[in-house]
Amino acid sequence: MDAGSSRRSFLAVAGAGALVAGFDPVSRGWVTDLAGHPGALPVPKLKGKLLRSGPALAAAADDFGHIVQHRPWAVLEPGNVDDIAVMLRFCTRHRIQAAPRGQGHQTFGQAQ
Numbered sequence: 001m002d003a004g005s006s007r008r009s010f011l012a013v014a015g016a017g018a019l020v021a022g023f024d025p026v027s028r029g030w031v032t033d034l035a036g037h038p039g040a041l042p043v044p045k046l047k048g049k050l051l052r053s054g055p056a057l058a059a060a061a062d063d064f065g066h067i068v069q070h071r072p073w074a075v076l077e078p079g080n081v082d083d084i085a086v087m088l089r090f091c092t093r094h095r096i097q098a099a100p101r102g103q104g105h106q107t108f109g110q111a112q
Helices: 054-061 081-093
Strands: 022-024 029-031 049-051 075-077
Touching: 054 075, 075 081
Parallel strands: none
Antiparallel strands: 022 029, 049 075
C-alpha cells in the first residue's frame, strides 16, 4: 500500500476490486472516492477500468521469471487502445509514473 491511500478509501467491486475514481495530487495517491478527497483530480472517462485492488495489483506485481516483485499503485485494464493513450496523457500531465506491462514476458522486473 502506498503512502497516499488508506484502507478506508477502497470501494469493493464484486470480483474486480477497487475502481479508481481519481488522483489526489497532495498525497500523490489514487483514490476511490472523490467526495472524500475534495482536491482530487477525476480519472478520465475510460471504456476499461483503472483498478486499485489486491488481486489486480498482485497479478501485475510479479515478473515472468518470478524473480522481481514490484507492486504498482494501480492497474489499467483498457477497454480499447484509446484508454491507454488517455491514461498516459493524464499520468504525464500530473507527473505520475506509468509503465506498460503487457504480458510481462521479461525477467528481472523489466516489464514492470
